[in-house]
Amino acid sequence: MDFLGIAALIAAIAFAVLVIFLGKVLNNLSDVLSKTGDTIGKLPDQLDEISKETGTILHNTNETILDLNEKIKTLNPIFGMVEDAGTASRKVSSSLVDLTESMRKQTNAAAKMTDNKDLRGLYGLAAFVYFLNQKKKEYNEATQNT
Incomplete structure (x- = not known):
């Protein structure tokens, strides 16, 4: 075989x-x-x-939202009562603060008056006599009961 035939055979095998x-x-x-x-x-x-599952999920979500809205409507009066209680307690505490402040001012004024008039010793003596009188009454009652 010549070279041309061999080349054609190789090309044919490669093509196959x-x-x-x-x-x-x-x-x-x-x-x-x-x-x-x-x-x-x-x-x-x-x-x-x-699509069906999505529709079901949306339907369930809508029902849940409606249920939540109903429950929130039920809770609204409770929130109103809590607000009213908070307002009332704030007013009470505010009046207590005002009362305490006025008592403090009166006590300070009385203390200043006592200091100014040098009556501190007299008031102390009166308090001591009152205390002794109370103790004497307690002692008398205790001795009479036994």
């Missing part, structure tokens, strides 16, 4: 190997496209299921 390789690749591609077609065929059913 290429055709076999391309055949396998195209066969695999055909399988992939077939499976893709099956998947795409199932897609509308899956989308229908997803």
